[in-house]
Amino acid sequence: MRAVLVTGATGIVGSAVLDHLLARGERVIAAVRNPDGAKLPDGAQARSFDFAMTSAEFDRVLDGVDRVFLMRPPQIEDVQRYLFPFIDAARRNRVRQLVFLSLQGVQFNKRTPHHAVEQHLKASGAPYTFLRPNFFLQNLSSIYAEEIRDRSEIYLPAGRSYTAMIDARDIGRVAAVVLTEPGHVGKAYTLSGEHPLSYHKIATEMTRVLGRPITYARPSEADYLARLAAQGRPADYIAVQKMIYRMVRLNASALPNRVVRKLTGQPATTLREFVHDYRDVWQPEG
Ligand SMILES: NC(=O)c1ccc[n+]([C@@H]2O[C@H](COP(=O)([O-])OP(=O)(O)OC[C@H]3O[C@@H](n4cnc5c(N)ncnc54)[C@H](OP(=O)(O)O)[C@@H]3O)[C@@H](O)[C@H]2O)c1
Numbered sequence: 606m607r608a609v610l611v612t613g614a615t616g617i618v619g620s621a622v623l624d625h626l627l628a629r630g631e632r633v634i635a636a637v638r639n640p641d642g643a644k645l646p647d648g649a650q651a652r653s654f655d656f657a658m659t660s661a662e663f664d665r666v667l668d669g670v671d672r673v674f675l676m677r678p679p680q681i682e683d684v685q686r687y688l689f690p691f692i693d694a695a696r697r698n699r700v701r702q703l704v705f706l707s708l709q710g711v712q713f714n715k716r717t718p719h720h721a722v723e724q725h726l727k728a729s730g731a732p733y734t735f736l737r738p739n740f741f742l743q744n745l746s747s748i749y750a751e752e753i754r755d756r757s758e759i760y761l762p763a764g765r766s767y768t769a770m771i772d773a774r775d776i777g778r779v780a781a782v783v784l785t786e787p788g789h790v791g792k793a794y795t796l797s798g799e800h801p802l803s804y805h806k807i808a809t810e811m812t813r814v815l816g817r818p819i820t821y822a823r824p825s826e827a828d829y830l831a832r833l834a835a836q837g838r839p840a841d842y843i844a845v846q847k848m849i850y851r852m853v854r855l856n857a858s859a860l861p862n863r864v865v866r867k868l869t870g871q872p873a874t875t876l877r878e879f880v881h882d883y884r885d886v887w888q889p890e891g
Contacts, residue, residue, distance in 0.1 A: 621777025663694035767801035
């Protein structure tokens with residue numbers, strides 16, 4: 606049986622993709638930078654991989670592979686240099702499907718690296734499937750977790766806006782379906798949750814589950830950017846956050862949908878389920 610190669614396999618989405626492919630009995634190769642140190646589920650085979658590798662090394666990574674789950678690591682801005690050669694190698698090795706983890710609304714936002722990757726996949730005639738997820742619920746359990754745990758506060762300049770966030774585990778579920786069932790090549794799927802969520806609602810749900818008050822601070826843009834600067838965040842990170850939350854305040858990510866349900870036969874994970882499953886992350890230590 607030929608294998609599915611999963612990039613970003615130690616990451617939030619990639620690990621969910623691994624789990625769901627293995628549950629479907631697929632042969633799965635986790636493409637990881639550190640095969641000895643990577644924590645992978647039983648049944649996944651680790652293979653050394655870095656987007657900075659040479660074309661010849663890509664050919665070896667792709668040996669025995671017929672499908673690829675492709676993601677752009679947040680650390681990589683220059684996709685032309687690091688992702689395009691890998692896509693070209695996948696074409697050369699006759700990979701029959703590349704499922705790319707893109708971004709909700711990417712078709713309207715030509716300045717994102719994801720847009721460039723989508724364009725390259727199309728232009729090179731690759732057999733692509735685009736997954737365009739909304740904001741991940743897991744942002745609350747990763748990048749924002751410390752603030753929620755230590756200050757009991759969600760500190761984001763989202764105003765009174767709504768976001769139809771999606772659980773990354775649902776993206777993994779969808780990826781496994783589109784990689785193993787026919788009819789998904791050449792398709793693009795926007796993946797949102799089934800309910801638009803305000804940050805006030807999220808704070809209320811966390812308060813209920815955690816049993817202590819969690820507040821949504823609703824800072825102004827200026828206060829938020831000043832806090833990021835005080836935390837020593839780099840200028841380009843701060844500029845991206847500014848742009849992202851301007852779009853969020855315009856409700857550009859508010860629209861829910863039922864694409865997860867349509868593709869997998871099960872509804873998207875709810876906020877309540879997510880907060881319950883991840884509750885330990887926000888409990889103060891000791
Ligand atoms: N967060 C959101 O709300 C959201 C919404 C829509 C789309 N997205 C997109 O989703 C993607 C992020 O997915 P994620 O959250 O699952 O990522 P993540 O958890 O940050 O994981 C990043 C993965 O990339 C790997 N990696 C880093 N540098 C690499 C390199 N040079 N070569 C090979 N692998 C490398 C890491 O492996 P190591 O173990 O080796 O470090 C890790 O597995 C981004 O493209 C982001 O724009 C995010």
